Amino acid sequence: MSKQVSENLTVTSFYLWFLLHGTQTGIAMLNFPGKIILGAERDAWVSILITGASIHLIVWMIFYVLDHSEHGDIISLHRQLFGKWLGNVLTLGFYGYILLFISTEVRSYVEVLHVWVFQWSPSWELTLIILLTSIYIVAGGFRVITGICFWCVMIPSIMLITLYFPMKYAHWMSFLPLLTHDASDYVKSAPRAVPLFLGAEFLLLYYPYIKNNKKAQKWAHLAAAHTTSLYLFFACVVFTYFNIEELKHTIWPTLILSKIIRFPFFERFDYLYVFNWFLIILPRICIALWGGTQILRKTVKLKARPALWLTSILLFVVIVQLKGPMTIDRLDALLSVSGTILLYGYIPLLVIWVSIIRMFKRSKLSARIESE
Template sequence: MSKQLNKSLTVSPFFLFFLIHSTQTGVGLLNFQSKIIKGAEQDAWVSIVLVGISLHLIIWLLYFLLKKSNNGDIMSLHQQLFGRWIGNVLNIFFYGYMLLIVSTIIRSYLSVLVTWVFPYTPIWFLSLTMIFVISYLVVGGFRVITGICFWGMLVPSLLLFTVYFPLKYAYWTNLLPVFNHSLSDYFVSAKESILMYSGPEFLLIYFPFIKNNQISQKWAHISQAYTTILYLLVTIISFVYFSHGQLEHVTWPTLMMSKIIRFPFIERFEYIFIFLWLLVILPPCCMALWGAIRVLKESFKFKPRRSLWMSIIIVHLIVINVNSKIEVEEIGDFLKYITSSFLYIYLPILFMFYLILQNFKKAKSGKINP
């Protein structure tokens, strides 16, 4: 049975809607269209839906494992299943995964800033500025991060009203023909879309901070469904606005669509779009950094302040050493591989190992007859 923290440290189950959705929408929402079209082309929206549905199974798996964990998090689950030493080694890998998420998101967003807004500003300066903001929020604790997640969900939802402008130039025939690709093509598009759906795995860390967490699962599924609908909508709008050939050569399709938006009092709406997107990338960055600090605290009893300094130094070093656009894509591809392996390979293995271990214990105690 998982542990429930003091109520003053927890948030209502309803906030799971914001916590999960806001950690799933990040920089990937700006350029995922040009990646998923490489496989199933105009049918890539099918892969978006299928991956979204598969995440509901992952969420069920997460809840199953967390309910069996002693403290309701992955750190105690690792120690419970593999012992203290091996469990802590696995926790270190999870710590590295959290830092990789923060580094990749920050560096990807800085690529947008340098290309569109600050072409002559050093990466190290922009990195320190962002890390300072993220660290300041993380110091506030989980409830502050939850508040940031609320705004991280609200901003992209409000920007949905701007879809009217690209729809004026839509060619709906771009979606035709339908269902004319092989399974391997759908698999390629699905593989490219997995990274933008990452976020539910943070539940492995903040689950004890949810009130009545044992019965909060419905909000996680509602949030995942909303994310799937959002990505599906953006995908279809992009496909009917851009041709297949254009999407293959456009780096940030969502930003390019924002360039056509004109108001009498705003000339360059894409600049507002870019700066507002900072509120979108803050939730996953804050959650991952907070999660990394908590991993060290629960596994090795590190003080949070020391863990924070060590973590942000590592993140800054990673960010400033990723220089070219190719290296940015490479670190994104590496994170995509790690995320896919964690969600679809490691978690099922952990699930099977738990079942085998439980059956072994029952057999050993004589509850199962030979």
């Protein structure tokens, strides 16, 4: 069976770079330095490299299992391996993960908007604006989403130039001496870097929409390397600007760096940073929302638009119930655990299961040939 949908719905494999990288960068960039230092401290950049390297292995695993899927996605693979009913249940479990993923991203960004810009705006208004924007984009189809991913990677990248200002006050000697921590410290920091790379798992859904998808793996690895380099750069800048104790008590260190940027014609440059982050989280929300729509369309047999609106309404109801920083922290922790289990537990299990089935089919075919 074809592992690619009709050509008029697909995008060039080059755009896999922006699709995967766009879904791996999000709101976690604002506060990750304060989390990963718990263990390896300033040597936590090593943990970023370790986690980034492991993502390349996960990407290879995803391509491996999808290459043996009937229609090239996780939905058909579940049905092949576990039957229609159990397969659909597992796919709907992935749908639940998508709801958690989007809820965490949207609610965390709304909290940033509340604290930084719109102190008196109710969360439901900000949530509604974000979801309606995402619905409008997703309704345009996968090609429109791909275009949004491209521009939402390119435009915010211009903001990297502004890191020149905090780098003027950087204390690079604070990294010395290098690599002074035990292996257990790096192991403690590495799992805290996993949420930074969540998003690669959505390749399990949009793989059939990539042209020549079997040969597109190099772009996925380039995207993972791009993400790792970006986080490594941000971490190094933050580590040289803040001391360890400051980072432990700073909620959004990446965002605070923007407060030292001053122009004669633009006093509150940090506002631009906050609004720029909407472009950064938009690809994650759109890809995940599109994925949830695809799951409902192929499992529950809903049409695309009702599935899109149903998913969005569920998200809106869930998000407006989430109140307070402690709730957001628990939600973030739940997503971190769920994403780690999915990437480092479930996907490797699928690889093992697919490999066992392949070996069984080969031995069965060999026995049949010998009997003939």
